[in-house]
Amino acid sequence: MTSRAPRSPSTARKGGWARLSTVVVYAFLAGFAVLTLFPFLWMVLTSFQTPGDTFRIPPSLTPSLLFSAHPFANFAELFQRFSFGRYLLNSVFVSTVAAAGQLVTCSLAGFAFARMRFPGRGLLFGALVFTMFVPTEVTIIPEFLLMAKLNWLDTYLPLIVPSLMVGAFGTFLLTETFRSVPYGLEEAATIDGASPLRIYWHLFMPVARPALVSLFVIAFIDNWNELLRAVLYISSNDLKTAPLGLVSLQGQYQSEWTLLMAGSLLSILPMIVVYLLAQKYIVQGFVTSGIK
Amino acid sequence: MKSRFLIASITLALLGLASAQTLRYFSWEPNITEQTNALIKQFEAAHPGVKVQFEADPPNQYWPKMSALAAAHKLPDVFYMSSGYIDEWQTNGLLADLQPFTKNVDWSQYFTGVLSTARFPHGANGDLYAVPIDWVGPVLYYNKTAFDKAGVAYPSANWTWNDFLDAAKKLTVRDANGKVTQWGFWAYGRYAHIEPWVFQNDGHILNAARTRIQVDANATAALKFLADLVNVDKVAPAPKLMSGVNQQDVFPQGLAAMWVDGSWNIANNRKIIGDKFQWDIAMVPRGPAATSDTAYTWPDMMAVSANSKNKELAWEFVQFMTGTARPADTYLAGTVPFAKATEEAVLKSDASNQPAHESLMLELGKLPSRTTFTPKWSEWRGYSAAGGGGMNGELDKVFNGQESLADAIAAFTSYGNQVLARVYPNP
Amino acid sequence: MRYRRITPYLFIGPMIVGLLVFRLIPIVASLAASFTRWNVFTAPTWVGLANYRAMLGSPDFWQILRNTGVFALLYVPGTMGLGLALALLVNRELRGVTALRGVFFMPYITSVVAVAIVWRWIFATQYGVLNYLLTRVFGMAQGPSWLGDAHYALLALAIVYVWQSSGFQMLLFLAGLQNLDLSLEEAARCDGATRWQVFRHITLPLLSPMTFFILIVSLINSSKTFQVTYALTGGGPQNASTTLAYAIYQNAFVFFRMGYASALAYALLVVVGAITLANFGLRRRWVYHDEPRAS
Secondary structure (H helix, E strand, O other): OOOOOOOOHHHHHOHHHHHHHHHHHHHHHHHHHHHHHHHHHHHHHHHOOOHHHOOOOOOOOOOHHHHOOOOOHHHHHHHHHHOHHHHHHHHHHHHHHHHHHHHHHHHHHHHHHHHOOOOOHHHHHHHHHHHOOOOHHHHHHHHHHHHHHOOOOOOOHHHHHHHHHOOHHHHHHHHHHHHOOOHHHHHHHHHOOOOHHHHHHHHHHHHOHHHHHHHHHHHHHHHHOOOHHHHHHOOOHHHOOHHHHHHOOEOOOOEOHHHHHHHHHHHHHHHHHHHHHHHHHHHHHHHHHOOO | OHHHHHHHHHHHHHHHHOHHHEEEEEEOOHHHHHHHHHHHHHHHHHOOOOEEEEEEOOHHHHHHHHHHHHHOOOOOOEEEEEOOOHHHHHHOOOEOOOHHHHHHOOHHHEOHHHHHHHEEOOOOOOEEOOEEEEEEOEEEEEEHHHHHHHOOOOOOOOOOHHHHHHHHHHHOEEOOOOOEEEEOOEOOOOHHHHHHHHHOOOOOOEOOOOOOEOOOHHHHHHHHHHHHHHHOOOOOOOHHHHOOOOHHHOOOOOOEOEEEEEOOHHHHHHHHHOOOOOEEEEOOOOOOOOOOOOEOOEEEEEEEEOOOOOHHHHHHHHHHHHOOOOOHHHOOOOOEEOEHHHHHHHHHHOOOOOOOOOOHHHHHHHOOEOOOOOOOHHHHHOOHHHOOOHHHHHHHHHHOOOOOHHHHHHHHHHHHHHHHHHHOOOO | OOOOOOHHHHHHHHHHHHHHHHHHHHHHHHHHHOOEEOOOOOOOEEOOOHHHHHHHOOHHHHHHHHHHHHHHHHHHHHHHHHHHHHHHHHOOOOOOHHHHHHHHHHHHHOOHHHHHHHHHHHHOOOOOHHHHHHHHHOOOOOOOOOOOOOOOHHHHHHHHHHHHHHHHHHHHHHHHHHHOOHHHHHHHHHOOOOHHHHHHHHHHHHHHHHHHHHHHHHHHHHOOOOHHHHHHOOOOOOOOOOOHHHHHHHHHHHOOOHHHHHHHHHHHHHHHHHHHHHHHHHHHHHOOOOOOOOO
C-alpha cells in the first residue's frame, strides 16, 4: 500500500473529524470481522472436540481435545482412515492446473475481445456470457454422457479440460480489465512494430496483474469446491478430491461432525494460502506495472 | 500425476475385458468403507477369480450419480436402493427380477414384514426386485426423567390418545412469565412425524391402488389430533418456534419430552443426551379408530441391475452382504438388520445402552406394515431438499396457525394428485 | 487497432473450441430436454411445449419467480454495496489492514456446513443471538421466526448470501481500485476536492468498468443460490424461500424431472438474460472507457 495519496491539507484541517471517522471505520471493520470470523472459529474449535461436545445448548466451545493426550486425534483419523492427505494433493493438482490454464486462455481471449474488431465478436462474446446463465444442474447429465462417450470417466480430464478452456467468468473479467487500458500505449507499441503476442504479453498482462491474480484465486477456489462434477466423474479412491472426501463423512442418518469440521478446516487452508500469497500481488499490481 | 491416471484408465479397461468375473458395487454408506472392504475380501476369498469394485457416496450425491450412470447405461451390477425410489426404478425396468434366485432362501431367518416394499406388485405374492439390508420405523421417544418429575406414568402398550394428551399437558412446563421451558411433544409436517399416527388410527392417505392421494376419515382424525396438540392444547410448539434448531435435536436437548420419529435417531439421541437424562422408546399410541397396531416400517435394500451380465454372481453377493456375514456393529443404532440373528447380536451388545426397550423393534418387525411410498413420493410428500413443500409444507402451515386443516388437506391432495397423474394418468 | 485478420481467431481459438464442445453441446442438449419428459435414468420422451405450459400454469412457478426477483433486489445491491464498502475501507493505510483483507475474505471459503450452523444460532427463534438482542437489548416482546416465517425467510437468506459473497466482491472491487490511475485522484485532492467529491466524480467513474462486470456477475450469482438455502430453510416454509435455482435443483435431483428442470432453467435464462442485455444496452450511459483516438 505505497500508492495512496499523502494526507491532503483539507484532511489535516479537519483533524478531529478525521480521527472520529477513523474510529468509526475501525469499529465497523472490527464488528464485521467478528461476524466473519465466528463461523471459522467455530470450525477450528469443533475440530478439536469429541463428538459428545458438539451440539449442546448452550453450545460448548471448549476445544476439549486440546487438553487431552491426543489433541490432533481428529486430524490423525482423517489421514489414517480416509487418506485425506491424498485427497488434498489431488485437489491442489486439479485446481492449480485448471486455474493456471484459465489465466492463459482467458487472457488471450479477453485481449482479443477487448482490443480487436472481428466478425462474430459480439456473437461469440454473447455466447460466452450466455453460458454463465445456464444452471449446471440441467447441463450436467448431457455433459456426463459426453464425457462417457469420450471415455473420460474416472480421470481428471472432465474436471480440468472444460474449466481450463472455457473460463467465461475469467474472459469476461479480463475483457473488462483490458478495455480500461489507455489506447495510446497500444498505438505506440503497434507503431513500433511489436507483434500482437508481444503487445499482449508485455503491455496488457502486466497492467492486468491485479485482475489476473484475483482470477487465479477465484478460479482456484471454484475448481477446489467443484463437488457435483467430482461426484459424477471420479470413482477411484486414489483420484478423489478433498470435497469428495469430505462428503463421505456425511452419512445417511447422521454425520461425523468433528471429523467433518477438521476436514473442512484442512481443505480451506490451501485456499487461504493461495489468497494470502495472491493478495500481495493484487496490491502491488499497480505499482509494479508502472502505468501512471 | 498424468501417468497415474493413464494407468488408472488402462487398469479399468483391462478390468473391463475381464468383466466376466468382475462385480461393480455401489452403496451410500461411505462411513463404513473399511468394514465393507473387509466383507468384500471375504466374498472374494470364497469366490476365487471374482473381483468386486466398490464405491460409496452419501445419499445426496449417490442419486445424481446413479441416475447419470443409468442414463449412460453404465449402472453397477449391485447397488443400494431406497424405499422412496424403488417404485420408480422398478417401473422403468432398471432392476433385475430376483424371484428366480430365491427358491432356496429360508425366509424364516429374516424380518419378512418389510419385503412387501421390494416385491412387485407390492404384497406377499409379487416378484422380488431387491433384498432388504436393514429396516427402520418411527417410534415414540420419551424423556423418563421429565416423566418422573411430572409424576406421569411411562407410556404403556394400552395408552390411548387421551392418555397421551394428558401426559403431554403435564409435561408442558412453563416459567413464571408463562413462557414454555419444556414442551410435552414435538412434531411438524415430516413423514416420520405424521404417518405413524395416521396408520395407528387405521388411516390411509392413498387410495387402495396407491395411484392418488385420498385422505380418509381416520387419517383426517389423526391429522386433527396432531394439529390440535399445537393449536388448541398448546402442548407442542409451532414449527416456526423451533426454526434454527435441528429438528432431530429438539428432543435430545430436552426442549420437548416426547417425540415420534424414525428409530435411527437412537444413535443421535445417545450422542447428544449422553447421561443428561434417562429416556426410552415405546409404541406410537393407538388411535380410537384402530383395533390393532399397524407399524410404519420400511427397508433400505440392495438391487441388481437389469443389465448386469453376472446376475447369478450378483445375487450371491447380495445374499452375502445382506446376510449374517455383515457384523452387527456396522449397523447404525436403531436400524434393524434384515437378518434376525444379527439383530439379536445388536440387542445383546446394546444391552447396557439406552434405550432400555430397544427390543421394541422386534415387536415392530412382527406387525403388519403400511407405507405411503409411490413413484414421485419425495415430490408430493415434500422430502429432502423439497422438505419445504408438498404435504410437509401444507401441514407446517396448519401447525403454524396459518391455514385450516381442511384447506391444507385440499391443497396437498390436489397438488399430490397432479404429481401422481403424471405417473398414473388413470387413478 | 490494426491486426491481421486471422489474429483474433488465434487468440480466442482455444476458448472457442472448448465453448463449442464442452458448453454448447450440453446446453443445446438441455434445451432439447426442456421439450421432453425425462427422468434421467430412462430415455426421454418428446412432449413439445408441455413443460413450459405446465410451468406457466403452476401457481408455484409464479411464486418462485417472484421470490427470485425479490431475492435479486435484496442481494445484488446488498452484496455490491457491502463489497465496495469493504474494498474502499481496506484499500487504505490502516494498521492491520492486510489481516483484515484476509478476514473479510473468509466467508467466501468457509465451509457451508459451518456457516449454516452458526447462522442457525443467530437466526433461531427462541435461542437465537439476533432475537436475544431484539428482546433483551431493544425490548421487543418477541423476535420473529427468521427462518420459519414466510415474511422473513427470504430476507434471512439474502443476509447470509450477502455476507458470504462480500469477500468475493471485495476482492474484485479491490482489483478494480488497484488498477485505477491514481494520479487523477491525487491531483483532485491537491486542488482541494473533498474525499466524497473525489470518490463520486473520479473514483466511481474510473471504477465503472469493474462495477459493470461485478453487476452482471452478481445478477448471475443471485440466480444460482442453492447451498445456504438447502442448509437453512430447505426452500420453506411452503416454498416461501424457494428461488428458481433451488427449484431447478429440486426438480433435477430430487424429483428427477430433468425436462421440467430444463424448462425452468430456460425461463430463468430469459429473465436474467433480458436484464443483462438491458444492462449491456445501458452500459454506454454510465460505464467509462478510454476510446481509441482513430480507428
